[in-house]
Amino acid sequence: MSQRKWEYNGLEFEADFEDVNFLENYSKAMHKLSNSCKTMPKDGTDLERIKTLCNYYYEFFDDVFGTGTSITLFENKHNLRLYEEAFISLVNLNETANEQMLARRMSLQPKNRAQRRKNYQ
Helix, strand or coil: CCEEEEECCEEEEEECCCCHHHHHHHHHHHHHHHHHHHHHCCCCCHHHHHHHHHHHHHHHHHHCCCCCHHHHHHCCCCHHHHHHHHHHHHHHHHHHHHHHHHHHHHCCCHHHHHHHHHCCC
């Protein structure tokens, strides 16, 4: 059974990685975050870079779960560690869901090669 909820910081969010609509939001947000990080300005102070990264993560969670999610999750705190821990937690949930889907699909496959060949002829 897949997990359909993401629990973090005492809160619970819909996170069904087998649902096309949720997966589309997640994929778009991951792509946006990845592109933002690649194009992040290299100049400036460490503080400016940390603020920029915080803003990227802030947008990520709002993009995945809807506007206002970051405020709910982090209570207006701009702490890179909190953002990264939440991000890692969500990515780990995605990996677990992917493993469950693969195991389910593999259980549907015939166990021996001869049977698989017969099914595809």
